[in-house]
Amino acid sequence: MSTNRDKLSSSISLFTTGLVLCTALCSVITATSDKPNIIIIMADDLGFDDVSFRGSNNFLTPNIDALAYSGVILNNLYAAPMCTPSRAALLTGKYPISTGMQHYVIVNDQPWGLPLNETTMAEIFRENGYRTSLLGKWHLGMSQRNFTPTQRGFDRHLGYLGAYVDYYTQSYEQKDKGFNGHDFRDNLKSTHDQVGHYVTDVLTDAAVQEIEDHGSGNKSQPLFLLLNHLAPHAGNEDNPLQAPADELARFDYIGNETHRIYAAMVSRLDKSVGMVIDALARQEMLQNSIVLFLSDNGGPTQGTHSTTASNYPLRGQKNTPWEGALRSSAAIWSTEFERLGSVWKQQIYIGDLLPTLAAGAGISLDPELHLDGLNLWSALKYGYESVEREIDHVLDEDLEEPHLSYTRGKWKVISGTTSQGLYDGWLGERVTSEVDPRSEEYEDLIRNTSVWQQLQRVSAGERNISELRDQARIECPDPATGIKPCMPLEAPCLFDIDADPCERSNLYEEYQNTTIFLDLWARIQQFAKQAHPPNNKPADSECDPRFYNNEWTWWKDEQRSSSGTIVGMKEVSFFLIFILTSRWIL
Template sequence: MLCTMLLMMCFVYGHGSQPHIILIVADDLGWNDVSFHGSDQIPTPNIDQLAYEGVILFNYYVEHICTPTRSALLTGRHPIQTGLFHGTIGAADPYGLRPNETTIAECLHELGYSNHMVGKWHLGHFAEEYIPIRRGFDTTFGYYLGKEDYFDHTSTVFANKQYLWGFDFHKNGEVYKPVFGQYSTEIFTEKAESIIRNHVNSKKPLFLYLPYQAVHSANEDQLLQAPQKYIDRFPHIDVKKRKMYAAMVSALDDGIGNVTKALKSTGLYENSVIIFTTDNGGPVCGFDGNCASNEPLRGSKRTLWEGGVRGVGLVNSPLLEKPGRVSEDLIHVCDWFPTIYHLAGGNSSTLKNLYGVNQWDTVSSGKQSPRLEILHNIDTVGNYSALRVGDYKLVVNSLYPDKWNDWYPTEGQGKVNPDPRATVVHCPNKPTNASTNCQPFKAPCLFNIKLDPCEYNNVADIYPDITSEMKARLDEILPTVVPAANKDKDMNSDPKLHGGNWVPWIKQTGTNHV
């Protein structure tokens, strides 16, 4: 394994100095769904406190959908390197994050960490070697698929013209039924708190990977779900879906607050690093039955517009040299792997074949990011791509030529006065031809994201040299894209063949699965 080979080359901090690392992931959280970005609908005081007392990541990018981001987060490798760049892994799909891909949990295990995962996996479960308990975690508690009911933890999917339905909750690789009827955000929080409290007397540093279900939509019969106590917090929002979505965000914020309190009450916080990220931009109202807001950014989840890939992100830690500030440096979700590895005592310069770079000096001290370029994606199946170099972004083709390419205002009424400390996106005046001056499926579009973060003005014709250079850069990267890992659905996954549960259905055959 990568980390085993590197261990002899690593500088490891002395006993007691390796920080506890808490990696929290929100699912489908929109840019404008946290009050530290200026939301006047949804107060997020606990997330805000982490942001204002830590470092807000203002030019932080994730991938446009769940599976690609989660693979990038855990391996430090771009989805074009792992074959997970096209779509998400479905419940009946016989592929996943290949076992020969090294996860950050495996690396941290080699560096002496106690590793725990609580929440959503979504990186494949068709064979035993793909499930999280086999990927470097000492304990796991959560679900394998991309979505499910928040209370009964069943997932309904449509595959090969029929519906498949089954229970999807697992503890350490085994089906776990006692959580039936309990709201996932609350039980994930309670489990995380328990792990933290039980770790107090451990001699090992803690790695807690906490990818919440919130605020992804659930099954088709009830897409948005929250306990009534959270819904009651938003009488001012008159759009039902947005009200329910706000309740889900509020439950998430409470959960993160409780996890933070547990760290502080146990004394672990003083030697902890908390990283908070969304997995992609928000699915705007009408997309996937959800009702997120990326305002004022363009686009939605599943697109390569800023609304799809510019992520909510922050770092909070007493170990930060310069906290209480906003970082405008370019940071990509792949960067967490080498950054965490460095924090844990590893020598990140010895890591090979990663897309990620160590960003700790940038985050902690405000030093300039070593990253000048971010590849948003090259999808060789869908034939669309986007690249940012410095201030400029090139968009080639589009996943949705006829929809989700616009600007979507926040649904419902606002109430809360935006915090004057909020870090908001400032856009130029919107031209009348904003919706028509860029048609990426006809010709590449170029934007200056620093001056025009809302992607109003296509400047490809004004700067043809930059457009040509960036297109050439995409052409240069293209041969490095590995084949897509996607495979046809396998109906042997049907839960009715497995006691009504979503579980691995193919016997292990080593590490040659695709």
């Protein structure tokens, strides 16, 4: 009798335990399934004027434009002026000076990365139930395995670890050192399956597959997908701009061959955006998704890695303190937004995206993260434009080229510059004689894209495309204060960015002794005192891919081999070391 009672008691206990576990599991599933999928598509070195929703008809980007007109055009999204600082700000929600990522970029042969004590966006979203996937570029450190994406919060990574690769061979060549190696991985494993395939297509196909796999088998778990394209960044020096022949043929009307290839590269990127939206629609994931498109910085029109990118009508280009380096052509879409089909003029920094998207996902962030980024979700959701944003764009105290760029509200301060001011002018232009033939029926082109049609199905509403396009243009009339030159190597410069977005009228002499400028300058000095020292380290010749089977790899964790065989340092047994040492002694 007691045995039966014990069995009954045990069964009730097991049932209760199971019920508790089921309840807990169900609550987790419910909590995660309510969270939106977050899809970020980031272009690399895309010029501010290289998306046609800004008004250019030189070559068109119908899918990106359709996303922009259907959603919210972020007219004042600011990024850092270069790849590594910008990506660090995105993933940490902090200024580069807060993490030591402010000086230049990580060159493949340099042994440093995003500090390991920094929490990434991917870690935060994964901790809150998301599947996290990075497809494409990393560029936040590769000399150690624990610098790499799957060690920093991403469940999946397919792509390259360094600065850029060839579009077909996925190799990176560092000519000044004589280094050349393959750089493409599926998680931690090097993969050559994609060699010979155009990398924009490779990453697009991977994104589509990720969405389809997720939608068909894992909808209860939200997806965080960061699609970091190589396009339209230049590849290796010997063949920097590459595009598939079928894409190139669409732009025969462009006379300059380099610019023709560049247009085709951007066009292929545009098609990628369309395919990602289509995949989300097929899997019925659009209704519960936030989709963001942006560039990591402005385009390089001239000089190193130049591509003919245009930041018209803004001043400067990539790796300068001017608007042409800092302003990103960006758009975001979600059914949560109350003003879809609008141009949002609120200043927003790339480091704001972490707290803003986290808020959109209902994630409460730990105050101990000490983010520099602001949560602008409510302002974005309801279309408010009243937040005065302070942005430390760049503060680099490098002895050779000290320079800074800082904005508070409408006021912007610049002091010092890069490349001795060689790229401080207005470099972009619109070639009005070379017009994409499709521009004659521009509105019909946009409305006939699958992107427009898919987004309209879940968020129908009238959109005045012509009006939105006009609102997204940046106009540069002659300043009311007159054109006053800025010589940032001689004295600081002050601009009213609201009235003078093209930075043509330097107001420093007028305001240098006023409270306005002195307060701005005092704040800059405060940032300088608090800045984290740059993490940059000198090049390390031990990285040479020839030592590691012609692969770019985490050389600090590997033992070099003249035969090209990779031997993991941690995998070499003490016994083997003992035997080898003994033989040497004998």
